[in-house]
Each structure stands twice: as structure tokens, then as C-alpha cells.
Amino acid sequence: MQELQATIREGCKAFQWSRCCSSRDNxxxxxxxxxxxxxxxxxxxxxxxxxxxMLLWGPPSKFVSGSWDPKQDKSEICSIDDGRTADRxxxxxxxxxxxxxxxxxxKYEHEHFxxxxxxxxxxxxxxxxxxxxxxxxxxxxxxxxxxxxxxxxSLVKFFQLLVVHHPSRRCRKGTAKILVDFDDxxxxxxxxxxxxxxxLRNYQICGKDVPRGYWxxxxxxxxxxxxxxxxxxxxxxxxSVRVDDGESHMAFTTICxxxxxxxxxxxxxxxxxxxxxxxxxxxxxxxxxxxWLWDAHNKVNKRLMKEExxxxxxxxxxxxxxxxxxxxxxxxxxxxNSKDNDNTQIHWDHDEVYRFLIRYYGEKLTxxxxxxxxxxxxxxxxxxxxxxxxxxxxxxxxxxxxxxxAVASCAFGALxxxxxxxxxxxxxxxxxxxYKKI
Numbered sequence: 001m002q003e004l005q006a007t008i009r010e011g012c013k014a015f016q017w018s019r020c021c022s023s024r025d026n027x028x029x030x031x032x033x034x035x036x037x038x039x040x041x042x043x044x045x046x047x048x049x050x051x052x053x054m055l056l057w058g059p060p061s062k063f064v065s066g067s068w069d070p071k072q073d074k075s076e077i078c079s080i081d082d083g084r085t086a087d088r089x090x091x092x093x094x095x096x097x098x099x100x101x102x103x104x105x106x107k108y109e110h111e112h113f114x115x116x117x118x119x120x121x122x123x124x125x126x127x128x129x130x131x132x133x134x135x136x137x138x139x140x141x142x143x144x145x146x147x148x149x150x151x152x153x154s155l156v157k158f159f160q161l162l163v164v165h166h167p168s169r170r171c172r173k174g175t176a177k178i179l180v181d182f183d184d185x186x187x188x189x190x191x192x193x194x195x196x197x198x199x200l201r202n203y204q205i206c207g208k209d210v211p212r213g214y215w216x217x218x219x220x221x222x223x224x225x226x227x228x229x230x231x232x233x234x235x236x237x238x239x240s241v242r243v244d245d246g247e248s249h250m251a252f253t254t255i256c257x258x259x260x261x262x263x264x265x266x267x268x269x270x271x272x273x274x275x276x277x278x279x280x281x282x283x284x285x286x287x288x289x290x291x292w293l294w295d296a297h298n299k300v301n302k303r304l305m306k307e308e309x310x311x312x313x314x315x316x317x318x319x320x321x322x323x324x325x326x327x328x329x330x331x332x333x334x335x336x337n338s339k340d341n342d343n344t345q346i347h348w349d350h351d352e353v354y355r356f357l358i359r360y361y362g363e364k365l366t367x368x369x370x371x372x373x374x375x376x377x378x379x380x381x382x383x384x385x386x387x388x389x390x391x392x393x394x395x396x397x398x399x400x401x402x403x404x405x406a407v408a409s410c411a412f413g414a415l416x417x418x419x420x421x422x423x424x425x426x427x428x429x430x431x432x433x434x435y436k437k438i
Contacts, residue, residue, distance in 0.1 A: 055080035126217035133231025135211040158258040165242040170207040225315035248289040249282040
């Protein structure tokens with residue numbers, strides 16, 4: 001079932017098109033996708049959308065690659081006209097599939113969510129959430145006017161980290177464009193004036209299709225859970241496994257300063273800063289940085305376990321756990337009887353944990369997920385050529401896609417070289433706190 005509707009985004013009075021899709025067999029299992037108007041123009045035309053909300057019924061394959069014309073007599077897609085209330089819609093569906101579902105059925109609700117934590121294949125979906133989190137973070141920085149003289153260097157340093165080690169080529173390319181023109185679009189260095197915000201807003205850090213307005217791997221069972229915080233953690237982990245030994249401490253200080261200056265949750269920001277401040281010796285190995293970030297994440301989860309249990313604010317389908325769970329990495333556990341929700345009882349094999357993190361956030365994260373439900377109406381070869389290639393880990397791709405990637409990489413390399421020359425000509429220093437004229 002596919003629903004198309006017009007909604008008002010939170011905090012914005014301008015109408016935005018959105019698309020809500022559910023193409024699963026189970027009617028209680030809903031997948032919501034939200035996209036921008038310019039992305040959906042062709043989609044609305046293909047399915048003859050004439051009013052909102054609009055409900056269409058048909059096989060998932062027809063929504064992926066087909067279209068719908070109400071004047072066409074023989075079509076596997078039909079319009080649902082009797083869906084004004086939940087009861088009437090459910091009755092219509094029950095008749096269509098000869099079932100007897102009720103609105104309060106819980107047996108199949110979000111059944112697939114439970115597999116996310118223990119299914120290593122699910123992480124490939126997170127690459128889209130990494131892009132979403134990157135774009136969302138950029139929007140938050142602009143919306144809250146957080147680029148100031150004292151925070152500018154931290155942002156530039158973070159962009160420099162992303163332009164080399166972000167797992168998405170689209171985000172690396174978009175970040176490079178911002179860095180090349182950063183001085184020009186932020187000419188007023190003392191205050192974040194409206195003109196600066198508008199100029200930076202013209203840059204699409206992860207491409208024209210992002211943000212999409214929805215989450216995949218990081219989608220919670222409730223609107224207020226997971227989402228951005230989950231996507232940001234995946235971004236940080238995916239960057240950590242891509243840095244070299246010589247970059248490890250620079251990456252650590254860059255991430256710490258970025259969270260300290262630009263994360264809008266004051267309490268979360270302070271907790272993270274305290275963990276950063278507890279590191280007394282510089283990291284000399286990338287392994288140490290990767291494991292520190294993993295341990296910090298588990299400390300956060302352990303704290304949130306107690307807070308969410310007390311306030312009952314957690315996601316019932318995704319309770320906080322000590323990570324990775326045994327199902328994902330049994331070799332990470334030295335003791336056989338430890339529990340995933342109690343870090344004090346777990347004896348870790350840190351070598352195995354490190355190897356797992358490298359695989360999970362490196363190679364697996366950038367393996368394009370080829371499930372039809374993610375390809376929508378775009379050709380798989382087009383999506384692959386535009387999409388996601390690891391920055392420092394080899395990924396097996398089709399020959400055609402590899403050729404397209406090679407051409408795009410050359411263009412990106414030229415852009416990066418140009419940016420580096422610009423940086424050198426302006427005599428930027430490498431240490432984070434020495435950017436005094438940016």
C-alpha cells in the first residue's frame with residue numbers, strides 16, 4: 001500500500017510533499033518515507049496523484065518500477081476510496097486480502113525491527129542514515145546560527161576530516177565544495193548574519209536528494225526515538241575505522257570539539273566532553289581511537305538505560321544495550337555467561353571487538369543494499385554509480401559502476417587538489433586551535 005500526502009514539516013509553515021509507503025505483506029508493519037517536492041514531481045506524475053491524502057493498493061513490484069493511470073482498465077494497482085477512517089480502511093484491506101486484522105493487533109507489529117540488532121546485514125541500510133545525519137547536522141548548525149568566530153575552526157576541521165574519511169562519496173564531494181568556498185560564503189567572520197546562513201544553505205553537503213526526511217537503519221518504533229542520534233553515532237564510528245594511525249589523535253580531537261561546539265543537547269554535549277577530557281595521552285594508533293569511541297558509546301548507552309527505564313522514555317522495540325550484542329559478535333565475548341545489558345559483567349576480547357568494528361562500519365556499511373524496496377523508481381546501476389564507495393576500504397562493485405566511479409573520482413580528486421592548494425595559499429595551519437583567521 002502506498003500513501004501520498006501533503007504535510008507541514010515541524011518548525012516550518014511551508015507545505016512539503018511527502019510520500020508514505022508500505023509495501024510489506026503485513027498491514028501493521030509500516031514504512032514511512034518523506035521526500036522533498038522536487039524529488040517527488042516525477043513520482044506524483046507516474047501515479048496520477050490528483051488529491052491528498054491518496055491511497056493506492058497493489059503489489060510492491062508495481063510501486064517499485066511501475067506507474068498507475070486511473071483510466072486504465074486492467075491494472076494491478078487500484079485507488080482506495082474508502083479510507084477516511086482507520087476502521088473503514090482496515091475493513092477494506094481485510095476484504096481485499098480475506099483476513100480479519102483488528103486495529104489493536106500487536107502480534108506482527110514492527111516484527112522486522114527485532115532483527116536489526118542481531119542481523120549484520122542490516123548495517124548496509126545505515127549508509128543512507130549516515131548521509132541523513134550529516135545533512136541534518138549541517139542544517140541544525142545553520143538553523144541555530146552556531147557558526148561563530150570561536151567555533152569556525154572546529155567546523156572547518158570536522159569538514160576536513162569528512163572530506164577524506166566520510167563513507168559516502170556524495171558527502172565527501174559536497175563537503176569539499178563547502179571547504180573550497182568557505183571563506184567566500186562566510187565573509188563576515190564575527191557573527192552568523194542572515195546572508196551567511198543563506199549562502200551556506202545553497203550548498204548540499206550530501207547531494208540534492210539529501211536530506212530525504214526519513215531514517216532506515218536508525219528508524220525507531222516511535223517518532224521521538226533513534227533517528228538523528230543513531231545516525232550521528234554511525235557516522236562517527238564509520239569515520240573512526242577509516243583513519244590511519246598518524247591521524248588518530250587528530251580525528252579524536254576533531255570529533256570531540258565538533259560535538260562540544262555543535263551538538264544541541266547540552267547534557268549530552270557535556271557528558272561527551274567529560275569523556276574526551278579523561279583521555280590524558282594522545283592516541284598513537286587508530287585501533288586505540290576506534291576502541292575508545294566504542295567504549296564511550298557503551299558508557300552513554302549504560303547511562304541512558306537507567307534514565308530511560310526511570311522515565312519510560314526509551315524505544316520499546318530498541319532498548320539500549322551494551323554493544324555489540326553476542327548475536328552480532330560472539331567472539332567479542334571472553335566470558336560465556338555475561339549479559340548484553342550489563343557492561344560490568346562483560347570481559348571483552350578487544351582484538352576481536354576491533355576486528356568486528358572494522359568490518360561492521362567499514363566494508364559492510366558501504367556495501368550497497370540491493371533490496372528492491374530501497375531502489376524505488378531508479379535504475380540500480382544509476383543508484384550504484386551515484387552512491388556509496390568506501391574511502392579507505394576496498395568494495396567489490398560491477399565493472400560498469402567501477403568505471404563510473406573512477407571517472408567521478410578523478411573529478412573529485414581534481415576538486416580536492418584545488419581545495420588543498422587554496423588552503424596552502426591561505427597558509428592554514430594543521431592544528432585545530434591555530435585557525436585564527438578562518
